[in-house]
Amino acid sequence: MEMRRALSLVLGLMLLFSGLMNAELVAGTGLTIDFSQDKWAYLRESIDSGGTWLNTKDGQYWYFRPQTGNAPVWSFGYDSTKGAMKLWEGYGGSTGHARGVVAVLNQSIVVSTNFTVTFQIFGSGANRAYVVGVLIFRKDGTVVGLRYATQGSNLEPGARDGTTYYAPVAGADTEYRFYVMNKTAIEAGFTNVTVNPLADLASKGVVLNPSDIAYIRVYFGLVLYDVNAQIWLKSITVKEETGKVVFSLKDALTGQSLTGVTVKEGNTTLGVIDDGGTLQLTKGTHTLTFEKSGYWSVTKTIDVQGDMSVSVEMYPSSAAFQFLNFPSDIQVYENSIYELTFTLSPISTQATYNTYLSLSGLSDVLEVRKDGQTISPESGKYYLGDISSPAQISIKFRAGSVGTHGFTITLTSNDAIMSKTYTTTKQVTYQVEPLPFSVQMPSEWQVGTNELRISESSGQSYLITAVLKDSQGNEVWSDSYAFSPYEAYTFQVNVPAEGSYTLELQWNGQTAVFDIQVNPAITLKTKQLTVEKGGEGVITLHFKNPSSSVQYYTIKVSGGFLPKEINQSISVAPLTEKDVSIAFAVPSELTYDAYELNVTVLQGDAVVFSDKVAVIISDSGGFNLPIAGGDNSWLIYAIAGLIVIAILAALARR
Structure with a gap:
């Protein structure tokens, strides 16, 4: 704002030198x-009444107007001993x-919101009153005056107020008076x-x-009675009402704090601040631009009505997209389905051709949509095409176990001639909370009836609908129950068949x-066996009973x-398993x-x-050497004889 005031002052000086009698300053x-x-120093004008009774005179930087019916003798100029403008009367x-x-x-002096004016004054004399004031020039052409005065001997309000004493300052259509200044302190x-x-x-x-005010002007002066007096004005300060604005400055993709961000309003630099830095801004609407090397600039309009906080996210210049309407705090229940929805907005449409989206660290992705249309993955990526306007993206996934989890969204895109690649990466963190109810499932699901016990644990009342779907997504069973707090x-x-379900x-x-x-509760262990003609075979089945009741079965073997x-007929005890053989x-x-x-x-x-069992028929179950020809019994006898001879020879050596 100092730069803005300096620029206004330079402009004012230029106008003054060109002949305009007053310049515009910004409060x-x-x-x-x-x-x-x-x-x-250019305001240190010297002017006086020329030794005569005079109360109206125009200078270049000051003009003089009466505030009583009788004119004084006066002089005006800069008092270097006090560093202030002095008005003597x-x-x-x-008498x-x-x-x-x-x-x-x-x-x-231009003001845009509520404001204060501070006059630094000093006075001396006798039988006098000191005065300061503000003239408000409205946009409709009327002028409202406010006079602030001390109370002095023979000059206090009452019988004399409203008469020739304290006449409205010339130029004010309406004047309001306030006797609030302390004469003792001023002197x-x-x-x-x-x-x-x-x-x-x-x-x-x-x-x-x-908003009805065009500008204001300020004044100071004296009222005296049969005496001489003087008042000095050292400084004038005009301040608009402000609010302290705290800025949160983050990298939009990583969430890291930023430093050295330049804040501008129009062409005026308001300051260079870090994350958590503050600026004092006047009340009202401000359009601010945030700039930092290596980042796209951000423009944001804020309405300051007091102290406030403003969050600003800046995107690296290597990124092509902004993530808008992105949830800042993601909380999901364990094992629940969550749909993350946000708006993908091009930072520059020259950098958003041939766009692909990929997800890292998110294993259970159920669906990705762009503007409501499902996008099928291609080698783990989702093709979004050329994006020239904001697009709504939704990512549906199933949350896992309780705790803090995260994944990364990466967007790659190109310029129109595919000569440059832009990469926009967004880190997503989400918190998985326990379900508001506990779930007890069978240790092993079986075909038929299974018990699913749910206990409400949050102290709330709500309806729970349980739905069982097969691998094709078809509903095969459902039921509902309205839970009261802490009810089980x-x-x-009912599971109709073996297989995978949700x-x-x-x-x-x-x-x-x-x-x-x-x-399967029943499995066939003997898928194939070899038997001899006239012999016997055995088929073995394995039975499992995960239920809490005895299960009865009838086994039938036929055919062949x-x-x-x-x-x-057999039975299987609760929570046991066993093999059953059929001969x-x-x-x-x-x-x-x-x-x-x-x-x-x-x-x-x-x-x-x-199921079916393949039975292979063997002629005999003995040992046969692969020798062609008829009866092989002679060979058996010969081998036996050789064994006997070997034994006798061993004994003879002893």
């Missing part, structure tokens, strides 16, 4: 005109009259007198909107998903060379060297298992 967060400083030897004049600074030394014109008007029932309920889940638990718009594998069906006789006379037997298991009248 902003603080405009101080200190008459002892060289930069304000005299009664000119004519019985109140005389007064004010010196108005011919500088238009003891330079004293700051601070006024709030809009608040003071409001105390009189007058509401003036800052057991669902009876169990969904739906509540309050949330869905938790569990994978379920129903393994069996003359009739074999039936065997069968093999006829001596068979046509083929291989047969197929049918194995079926029934539970009641329902077939719960069926």
Whole structure:
């Protein structure tokens, strides 16, 4: 704002030199005109009444107007001993009259919100009153005056107020008076007198909107009675109401703090700040631009009405996209499905051709959509195409176990001629919370009825719908129950067949998903066996009972060379497993060297298992050397004889 004021001052000087009598200054967060400083030396104008009673006169930088009906003798100029502008007034030897004049600074000061004015003044004399004031020039052409005065002998308000004493300062259409200054303090030394014109008007029932103000001017002066007196003005400070704005400055992709960010309003640099830095801004709307080397600039409009915080995310210049409407705090329930939705907005449409999205560290991705359309993965990437306007992206995934998890979104894109690649990377962190209820599942799921027990643990009431879906996503079972706080309920889940399933638990718009594998309760251990003609064979089955009740089965073996069906009834104790063997006789006379037997298991009248066993027929079960020809018995006798001879020879050596 200092630079802005300096520029305004330079412009003002240029206008003055071209013949304009007043310049425009901007109050902003603080405009101080200190008459002892060289930069304000041009305002040190000397002018007087020429030794005569005079109260109206125009200078270049000051003009003088009456505040009583009788003119004083006066002089005005810079007092170097005090570093202040001095206004001296005299009664000119004519008694019985109140005389007064004010010196108005011919500088238009622009304000945009509520403001305060501080006058640093000092006075001396007798039988006098000191005055400072503000003239508010409204955009409709009218002028509102506010006069702030001390109370002095013969000059206090009351009988004389509203008469020739304290006439409105010339130029003010309406004037309001406030007797608030301490004369003793002013005459003891330079004293700051601070006024709030809009608040003071409001105390009189007058509401003036800052947007109706074109500019203000300030003045100071004296009223005296049959004496000489003087008042010095050392400085004037005009400050608009401000708010302290705290800035959060982060890298939009990594979340890291940024330093050395330049903040501008228009062409004016307000400051260079780090993450957590502050600026004092006037109340009202500000359009700020944030700049940093290696980053795209960011423009943001804020409305300052007091102290506030502003968050700014800046994207590296290597990135091509902004992530808008991205959730800052992601919390999901364990095993639940979460849909992350955000807007992908091009930073520059010259850098967003041939865009691909990839996900790292996220294993259970269910779906990716662009503007509502499902995108199929290509070698682990999702092709989004050319993006010239904001696009809505949604990523649906299933959360895992309780704890803090994260993954990375990477966008790669090119310029129009594919000569440059841009990479935009976003780190995503999410917190997985425990379910608001506990879930007890069977240690092993089985075909038929399974118990699913749910206990509410959050102290809330809600409806839970349990849905069982097969591997194709078809619903095969569902049930609902309205839980009261801390209530438990057991669902009876019917599984129609072996295979892979998903169990969904739906509540309050949330869905938790569990994978379920129903393994076979019965397996055939003997898939193939070799038997001899006239011998015997055995088929073995393995039974498993994960339930809490005894299971009864009937095993049937038929087909092949069996003359009739074999039936065997068994039972399996709760939470146990065992092998069951079925023996069968093999006829001596068979046509083929291989047969197929049918194995079926029934539970009641329902077939719960069926399979086939391949039976290979062998001529004999003895040892045969692969020698062609007829009877081989002579060879056996010869070998036996050789063994006997070897034994006798060994004994003879002893």
